[in-house]
Amino acid sequence: MTKFTDLNLDKKVLQAIADAGYEEPTPIQAGAIPPALEGKDVLGIAQTGTGKTASFTLPLITLLGRGRARARMPRSLVLCPTRELAAQVAENFDAYTKYSKLTKALLIGGVSFKEQDQLIDRGVDVLIATPGRLLDHFERGKLLLTGVQIMVVDEADRMLDMGFIPDIERIFGLTPFTRQTLFFSATMAPEIERITNTFLSAPAKIEVARAATTSENITQSVVMFKASRKDREGTEKRKLLRALIDKEGDACTNAIIFCNRKSDVDICAKSLKKYGYNASPIHGDLDQSKRMETLDGFRNGTVKFLCASDVAARGLDIPNVSHVINFDVPGHAEDYVHRIGRTGRAGRKGTALMICVPRDEKNLADIEALVEQEVPRTENPLPQKQKTNKTDAVGAPEKSDAPKPETKEKSEAGPNKKRGRGGRGRKDHDAGPPQIGMGDHMPSFIALSFADRLNPKGENDPNPAFVSDET
Numbered sequence: 001m002t003k004f005t006d007l008n009l010d011k012k013v014l015q016a017i018a019d020a021g022y023e024e025p026t027p028i029q030a031g032a033i034p035p036a037l038e039g040k041d042v043l044g045i046a047q048t049g050t051g052k053t054a055s056f057t058l059p060l061i062t063l064l065g066r067g068r069a070r071a072r073m074p075r076s077l078v079l080c081p082t083r084e085l086a087a088q089v090a091e092n093f094d095a096y097t098k099y100s101k102l103t104k105a106l107l108i109g110g111v112s113f114k115e116q117d118q119l120i121d122r123g124v125d126v127l128i129a130t131p132g133r134l135l136d137h138f139e140r141g142k143l144l145l146t147g148v149q150i151m152v153v154d155e156a157d158r159m160l161d162m163g164f165i166p167d168i169e170r171i172f173g174l175t176p177f178t179r180q181t182l183f184f185s186a187t188m189a190p191e192i193e194r195i196t197n198t199f200l201s202a203p204a205k206i207e208v209a210r211a212a213t214t215s216e217n218i219t220q221s222v223v224m225f226k227a228s229r230k231d232r233e234g235t236e237k238r239k240l241l242r243a244l245i246d247k248e249g250d251a252c253t254n255a256i257i258f259c260n261r262k263s264d265v266d267i268c269a270k271s272l273k274k275y276g277y278n279a280s281p282i283h284g285d286l287d288q289s290k291r292m293e294t295l296d297g298f299r300n301g302t303v304k305f306l307c308a309s310d311v312a313a314r315g316l317d318i319p320n321v322s323h324v325i326n327f328d329v330p331g332h333a334e335d336y337v338h339r340i341g342r343t344g345r346a347g348r349k350g351t352a353l354m355i356c357v358p359r360d361e362k363n364l365a366d367i368e369a370l371v372e373q374e375v376p377r378t379e380n381p382l383p384q385k386q387k388t389n390k391t392d393a394v395g396a397p398e399k400s401d402a403p404k405p406e407t408k409e410k411s412e413a414g415p416n417k418k419r420g421r422g423g424r425g426r427k428d429h430d431a432g433p434p435q436i437g438m439g440d441h442m443p444s445f446i447a448l449s450f451a452d453r454l455n456p457k458g459e460n461d462p463n464p465a466f467v468s469d470e471t
């Protein structure tokens with residue numbers, strides 16, 4: 001078994017690692033650190049949770065140990081797709097340079113240029129940046145990349161998803177041809193392969209198993225759920241979400257709840273809060289200080305439920321997440337792997353729950369094909385009643401303190417949003433016990449409750465006893 005002391009890392013770095021409590025290098029660290037220290041290019045195929053941040057930060061600090069930074073000419077550059085990931089790399093860097101004297105600057109959007117300019121002016125050893133903000137600084141003439149000796153690209157596949165590849169290519173072109181490149185991606189899409197072929201020179205390739213293939217730590221399950229009516233789906237899913245959380249009891253110390261759409265992230269957090277759950281949203285439309293505050297709150301336990309979008313949560317290293325809840329089945333199977341990888345980290349146990357509505361079954365099948373296992377089905381914890389009344393189709397009638405109906409959500413409904421209630425509505429009602437007598441020819445309104453018939457649109461119901469459970 002490789003030890004950190006076998007890896008030729010600087011003594012001060014080893015001391016910081018010991019303080020962090022790491023006993024031995026993870027496979028990506030054992031594989032990537034030696035070639036990186038030899039000055040070779042590295043292609044690491046690994047995702048968050050594998051210890052990949054330290055696999056480039058530790059050699060970077062060791063290599064930069066000698067020499068001094070010059071004004072406006074950083075000696076190394078770490079590119080990250082999101083602000084949060086960049087901030088996290090910066091935190092790692094601070095922890096591992098505890099005993100070293102290296103300087104860094106974090107260039108991310110949402111933070112004033114002035115402060116960042118001052119740091120760059122003084123000269124930094126490591127520049128940690130998102131591509132857009134880095135290029136902004138460059139274009140303002142405040143930054144020279146010709147002194148970059150080592151360039152790190154982290155989460156290249158997410159850069160691809162976010163459309164940053166042209167920026168990355170441009171940044172590569174602004175750095176010296178002689179630089180050393182450490183390049184990390186969870187997957188090797190053809191476009192990523194092309195970039196690595198163009199900009200890396202005879203890299204040492206290290207590939208580590210994906211989180212989904214080492215899932216013994218994560219207990220996965222999915223609830224197959226069909227709303228009593230299409231326009232009730234959001235409300236009923238959120239009710240189911242609360243039931244799933246409640247069912248976990250004390251085992252759920254905190255959770256990241258993933259939604260596919262930003263609007264749903266907000267609705268979900270708002271709804272949970274309304275019902276007394278300590279929840280906050282995080283997504284790309286929130287300003288940077290709010291995102292940081294929410295993340296800090298989640299890390300220190302003042303926020304228990306983090307409702308998140310994929311981009312905002314990607315790569316976040318939050319130790320001790322007991323649960324990941326997929327409020328929506330992700331549209332890309334890969335995202336399932338990334339999402340559930342937020343729990344069960346560093347050998348701990350984790351639980352991943354998911355809600356799957358009928359139209360997501362294809363996506364669920366794609367996930368199962370990717371992870372090469374079936375996600376076990378679990379019972380809906382809500383009492384199942386006969387679907388005779390829209391308000392109690394998934395359990396007891398709604399609370400009388402129900403908030404106002406969700407007009408916003410309606411306009412942001414999923415792919416089926418253009419379908420009217422007509423045909424689909426009847427189909428939904430058919431989900432109950434077989435109709436005897438009129439069979440398929442029964443007009444759908446007959447299957448509706450009295451309240452439904454009084455208020456066929458539902459969402460503008462003046463009587464909150466019959467409307468949705470939250471805003």
Ligand code: AMP
Pocket residue numbers: 021022023024025026029047048049050051052053054316317319345346
């Ligand atoms: P990363 O994949 O870089 O996001 O790291 C995932 C988590 O593993 C972080 O919380 C790190 O602090 C932790 N970690 C990194 N390297 C080690 C190690 N060698 N031993 C134990 N934990 C580690």
